[in-house]
Amino acid sequence: MRVADMGTGNDAKARTGGVWHTIRRVAASDTISGLIMLGFALAGLLLANIPATAHVFEAVSEIHIGVPHTNIDLGIGHWAQDGLLTVFFLVVGLDLKQELTTGSLANPKAAAVPMACAVGGMAVPPVLFLLTVSLFSMFGPGPAGMDVVATGSAHAFADIARGWAVPTATDIAFSLAVLALFAKGLPGSIRAFLMTLATVDDLLGVIVIALFFSSLNAWYWFLGIAACAVAWAWLVRRRRVPWPAVAVIGVLAWVMMFEAGVHPTLSGVLVGLLTPAREVHGESTPRAERYKDKLQPFSALLALPIFALFATGVHFETLSVQMLLSPVVMGIAVALVVGKPVGIMLTAWLSTHLAGLKLAKGLRVRDLFPAACACGIGFTVSFLIASLAYVDTELSGEARFGVLMGSLISAAIAGVLLSRQAKRFRERID
Numbered sequence: 001m002r003v004a005d006m007g008t009g010n011d012a013k014a015r016t017g018g019v020w021h022t023i024r025r026v027a028a029s030d031t032i033s034g035l036i037m038l039g040f041a042l043a044g045l046l047l048a049n050i051p052a053t054a055h056v057f058e059a060v061s062e063i064h065i066g067v068p069h070t071n072i073d074l075g076i077g078h079w080a081q082d083g084l085l086t087v088f089f090l091v092v093g094l095d096l097k098q099e100l101t102t103g104s105l106a107n108p109k110a111a112a113v114p115m116a117c118a119v120g121g122m123a124v125p126p127v128l129f130l131l132t133v134s135l136f137s138m139f140g141p142g143p144a145g146m147d148v149v150a151t152g153s154a155h156a157f158a159d160i161a162r163g164w165a166v167p168t169a170t171d172i173a174f175s176l177a178v179l180a181l182f183a184k185g186l187p188g189s190i191r192a193f194l195m196t197l198a199t200v201d202d203l204l205g206v207i208v209i210a211l212f213f214s215s216l217n218a219w220y221w222f223l224g225i226a227a228c229a230v231a232w233a234w235l236v237r238r239r240r241v242p243w244p245a246v247a248v249i250g251v252l253a254w255v256m257m258f259e260a261g262v263h264p265t266l267s268g269v270l271v272g273l274l275t276p277a278r279e280v281h282g283e284s285t286p287r288a289e290r291y292k293d294k295l296q297p298f299s300a301l302l303a304l305p306i307f308a309l310f311a312t313g314v315h316f317e318t319l320s321v322q323m324l325l326s327p328v329v330m331g332i333a334v335a336l337v338v339g340k341p342v343g344i345m346l347t348a349w350l351s352t353h354l355a356g357l358k359l360a361k362g363l364r365v366r367d368l369f370p371a372a373c374a375c376g377i378g379f380t381v382s383f384l385i386a387s388l389a390y391v392d393t394e395l396s397g398e399a400r401f402g403v404l405m406g407s408l409i410s411a412a413i414a415g416v417l418l419s420r421q422a423k424r425f426r427e428r429i430d
Contacts, residue, residue, distance in 0.1 A: 027297035033304075034177025037379075040305035041404065044313035054315055061310055072258055077310040081387060086254060086268040087295060087303040088380065092202050093272015094292040101277035102286070104196040111200075112357045113348060114193050117368075118170075118200035120347025121375055122208075125167040125339030129331040133160050136327035149326045149398055160328060163389045163399050165212060167335035167406065169205045169381035172198035173300065175374040178411050182418040183370075185426045189360035194371045197344070205381045206269050213388040214262045221260035225270075228253035233274040239281045263388065304380060311383040312404060314397035324405070328395060332402030336382075337409050341372040348372075370417035376410030378403050 026032050047057040061077035074082060099105040108115070137157040141148050148154050175198055179191055231249045235242060250271055258264040277288040316323065323329060348365045351357040359365070386399035 023297050023301065024293075027300040030173060030176040030180045033300040034174045036301065037173065037304050037308050041308040041312045041379075044309040044311065045401075045404070047309075048313040048315045057313055058315065061313060067255070070255060070259065072255065077313070080307045080310040081384065082258070082264050083254075084303040085307050085380075085384065086265045088268070088299045088307070089206075089265045090268030090272050091292055091295050091299045092206075093269035094275055094288045094295070095272075096199060096203055096269070097273050097275055097277045098286060098288045098292065099196075099199050101288075104192060105199065111196050113351050113359055114196035115200050116351045116355075116357070117193075117344045117347045117372075118197045118204060120343040121170065121197065121340050121372070122168040122201065122204055122343070124343030124346070125335035126164040128339040128342075129164055129167055129335040130161055132331035132334050133157065133327045136330070149328060149394060153394065155392070155395065159392070160331075160395065163328065163332065163386065163395070165208050166382050166386045166389060166399050166403060167332050167339060167378055168208060169378050169385065170198050170201040170340070170375040171377050171379035171381065171407070172202060173304070174377040174379050174407065174411065175371075175414075178374045178377065178414050179371065179418065182415045183422050185422040186418070187362060187425070189363050190367065190371055192360065193363070193368060194374065197375065201375070202381070205385075206266060209263050209381075209385065209388065210266055213385065217259060217261040221256050224256040225253060225260060225262075225267075228256060228267075229270060229274055232271045236275050236287060237280060263384075265384070307380070308383070311387070312400055314393075314400055316397060316401070323398070323401065326398050326402075328398040329402035329405060332378075332382075332399060333406035333409065336376040336378050336403070336406030337373075337413070338376075340376040340410070341369065344372040344375060345369060367421070370414055370421050373410055373417055374414035376414070377407045379407050382407075 044057075047053045062075045064073055064075050065079060066073035096105075104111050105115070134157060136148075137160075172195075175194060176191075179186075179194060183190065228249050232246065232253065235246050235249065250267070253267040253271060254264045257267040257270075272288070275288045275291060277286045279286055345365065345368065348359075348368055352359060352365055359368075382403040383400055386403060387396055390396040390399055
């Protein structure tokens with residue numbers, strides 16, 4: 001009986017290990033995880049706007065859950081944004097630490113062009129966004145200095161201009177998913193360029209959120225954040241990491257960030273950057289790399305899809321042509337589809353022709369255009385910034401719709417261009 005039980009236990013472990021291995025493989029696939037997140041985003045849009053489900057979806061997202069003895073009392077929709085998304089930002093922080101220590105960002109000279117392109121790709125979209133909405137305010141149907149949105153209500157140009165940062169972000173998961181789907185046969189240097197650019201873009205996005213979308217509260221909360229940071233850095237460097245204590249410190253860091261007025265998801269980036277990215281205590285792989293691999297399934301298959309579900313789950317009175325012609329939607333879509341590639345390509349040309357920087361061997365500036373179009377896929381961080389930039393629910397909803405439209409158009413254009421580019425590269429090799 002004991003032998004039989006042991007065999008059954010081993011079989012159960014094998015099945016569990018097999019299931020977990022499959023989950024990790026799916027999460028590691030840029031294509032599959034990207035499509036899952038897109039599916040949840042579209043599901044959120046439909047659930048919030050189909051009459052049979054709209055009321056239930058709104059009721060679920062508005063169910064409030066509070067943390068005792070704190071000011072934290074959020075609806076489920078906000079918990080998806082402020083809580084679950086912290087897992088994604090923790091993965092971003094761990095990835096950034098690894099890249100800065102031993103990866104593509106460890107050698108600034110080699111990464112100089114994509115790093116510069118990340119800055120250019122974030123600088124041009126806000127200009128195009130502000131230009132578009134200002135043209136609407138000057139020549140649109142509303143009073144002078146006012147923009148009329150899809151429902152017919154007028155908003156001051158200054159209020160709409162608060163969304164300038166929405167089209168600055170590039171979604172690394174989606175852009176790499178498009179690359180994986182359509183760029184088979186392209187040299188690895190193009191993927192490395194996009195990876196480096198998107199990683200720096202993530203870092204700059206974090207800085208934008210921290211600087212422009214935080215309302216700082218009492219100073220003593222920052223002492224608490226500093227104490228949590230020191231405690232995390234000490235605990236994760238011990239030979240045997242006490243995970244219950246680490247979890248408590250992570251939660252406390254999140255609470256301190258929330259109470260300090262800094263967006264709490266940034267606590268994930270903070271503790272990620274404090275995790276060792278070199279081997280310690282004779283280990284074969286860096287802890288930042290291992291922790292990222294373990295958290296990736298939770299980020300890609302749980303946190304991001306649920307966030308996307310609620311982020312796009314905005315109810316619109318009507319989904320019509322007027323929505324597509326709204327200054328907010330148009331401004332964000334134009335900024336993502338046009339502004340991102342223009343900023344990246346212009347910076348790449350200036351840095352290689354005037355600044356003397358060099359691309360990877362065999363790459364020319366024009367080879368970067370299809371990947372630059374993929375950088376117009378904003379999605380995750382753009383959704384987050386949209387919800388932070390606009391207090392007005394109508395403007396916030398239209399901004400997220402604009403992100404979805406701009407991202408889908410960018411993905412379609414990038415897919416066509418990448419497949420043609422890959423075909424040319426294959427023909428050149430043959």
